[in-house]
């Protein structure tokens with residue numbers, strides 16, 4: 669599922685591309701952000717894995733440290749991106765143990781399918797709090813390091829706000845905000861030598877998002893222009909490109925990695941549309 673040392677033999681990247689660099693990844697124990705970070709580790713970087721759950725985050729960091737002899741990978745567990753002070757502590761630990769931060773991946777995210785009528789104010793605020801406020805807080809906490817090291821930021825966004833997708837109002841609103849935040853920061857922080865971009869995954873097989881959002885129908889993969897689901901490696905490769913010197917003049921962009929999927933319209937929740945929307949709306953109206 670994740671990456672292993674065979675990545676070095678089969679990728680186009682130079683093995684020591686990120687030697688001496690340190691990456692700070694929120695959501696780093698999750699499927700996509702873990703693979704992004706694994707690629708950087710395999711290519712020479714050290715890493716801080718930031719997550720809420722202690723057992724998962726500690727385990728992921730310990731496993732990722734085995735990817736490359738000499739790799740330093742630390743766990744910043746029990747960090748909630750909704751609390752900036754929690755992130756400040758994680759940054760302090762990273763600088764104490766790994767010396768600095770060069771790259772930030774703001775990837776912590778939450779999602780579930782829910783129609784507007786059943787989505788509580790707290791549910792909406794929770795997703796916006798993790799995805800959007802959490803992304804902002806991550807940059808805020810890392811800013812001194814980014815300025816000192818002329819670092820880079822990569823937000824993990826999505827494509828589901830490019831048009832209306834049922835049951836995704838909360839995430840669409842949050843990710844639209846992430847894109848806007850990224851654009852503004854690219855412009856403001858560019859003069860400091862800080863590059864800021866987004867990577868927006870499409871249907872990536874065997875991920876938490878895929879399990880939560882996509883009901884796999886026979887032939888669904890063939891509706892994707894590239895004719896297959898994505899892999900976490902596809903996102904890892906885009907990440908390597910954006911952090912590499914090959915992208916030195918690339919900032920303020922959204923790199924969509926979805927096999928062309930969004931051009932076809934998202935089908936993730938379409939099996940529920942429109943009959944399920946009608947049923948849920950009617951259920952809610954009957955309570956008024």
Ligand code: HXC
Pocket residue numbers: 777778779780781782786787788789790791792794795825826827828839869870871876877878880881
């Ligand atoms: C409706 C729900 C719900 C659901 C939670 N809530 N799950 N409402 N349907 N399935 C509501 C709760 O009832 C509560 O509102 C509010 O949301 C907060 O829930 P908590 O469980 O207290 O929050 P918390 O423990 O902080 O958990 C956050 C979470 C959870 C987002 C709800 O699912 C989570 O931790 N997710 C992290 C992992 C994850 O989602 N990974 C997938 C990322 S994929 P009330 O009103 O009852 O208090 C992804 C891809 C995006 O982001 C794009 C892909 C293309």
